[in-house]
Amino acid sequence: MTASTTKALVVTSSILGSHGQSLALAEHFKTLAASRGDIQVTERDLVALDLPHLGAEELASWQVEPTARNDEQRQLATRSEALIEELRAHDVLVLAVPLYNLGIPSQLKAWFDRILRAGETFRYTEAGPQGLVEGKRAVILAARGGQYAGTALDSQTPHLKAMLGLIGVTEVDVVFAEGLAMGGDHRERALQEARQAIGGLIERL
Structure with missing residues (x-):
C-alpha cells in the first residue's frame, strides 16, 4: 500500500445473495478496483451483519x-461506534442498493440509523445541521427492476443523498441499472451501461 492509496468501503444490502444485481454491480466495482492496484476495498455485507x-x-x-456505561450499554453503543469508525477510515463510500418497494432495504436503513448520530457525524447549529464527516465522496450503485430515475416514484435517490449530505458527504455519483425485470435485451443493455459508468468512476478515483 502506498501513500496515495484510496480506501473504498463497499456496503451491500441485497437479500438475494448471488442473484442480486446490486451485488453484481458491487463485484464489478471491486474487480476494477483490484485491477488498479491503488484502491483498497473493504466490504460490509449488511445482510450478513444482521443489525436489528x-x-x-x-x-x-x-x-x-463511555466511562459511565454498564456492560449492556457498552455493547449496544459499540455497534454504532464501530460502524462510524469504519466509515471514517475510508475515502470513498460505495453503496450497492437494490430498490425494495420504492425504498431502501431495511438492512441499509438500520446501518444509516447507526451512523447518523448528532454530536458524532453531524451537529445542530443555528444555520441548520452541519456534517462532521469531511473529505469523503460516495458512489451509489442502484439496481432496479423497473425504470424510476428522474420520476416522482424515485424517492430512494434523494433519500440516500439527503442522509449522506446530513453527515457532510455531498459529492455523490449515482450509477443506475434500471429495467432489469423488463426483458433480456433491456436488462443486458442496462447492466452493460452501468458497468461502463462504474469503469469511468474508477478512473476518477
Missing part, C-alpha cells in the same frame, strides 16, 4: 458517557 432495528435502549446508550 434501532431501539430505545440502544439509542439511550449513546447518551451515556
Whole structure:
C-alpha cells in the first residue's frame, strides 16, 4: 500500500445473495478496483451483519458517557461506534442498493440509523445541521427492476443523498441499472451501461 492509496468501503444490502444485481454491480466495482492496484476495498455485507432495528435502549446508550456505561450499554453503543469508525477510515463510500418497494432495504436503513448520530457525524447549529464527516465522496450503485430515475416514484435517490449530505458527504455519483425485470435485451443493455459508468468512476478515483 502506498501513500496515495484510496480506501473504498463497499456496503451491500441485497437479500438475494448471488442473484442480486446490486451485488453484481458491487463485484464489478471491486474487480476494477483490484485491477488498479491503488484502491483498497473493504466490504460490509449488511445482510450478513444482521443489525436489528434501532431501539430505545440502544439509542439511550449513546447518551451515556463511555466511562459511565454498564456492560449492556457498552455493547449496544459499540455497534454504532464501530460502524462510524469504519466509515471514517475510508475515502470513498460505495453503496450497492437494490430498490425494495420504492425504498431502501431495511438492512441499509438500520446501518444509516447507526451512523447518523448528532454530536458524532453531524451537529445542530443555528444555520441548520452541519456534517462532521469531511473529505469523503460516495458512489451509489442502484439496481432496479423497473425504470424510476428522474420520476416522482424515485424517492430512494434523494433519500440516500439527503442522509449522506446530513453527515457532510455531498459529492455523490449515482450509477443506475434500471429495467432489469423488463426483458433480456433491456436488462443486458442496462447492466452493460452501468458497468461502463462504474469503469469511468474508477478512473476518477
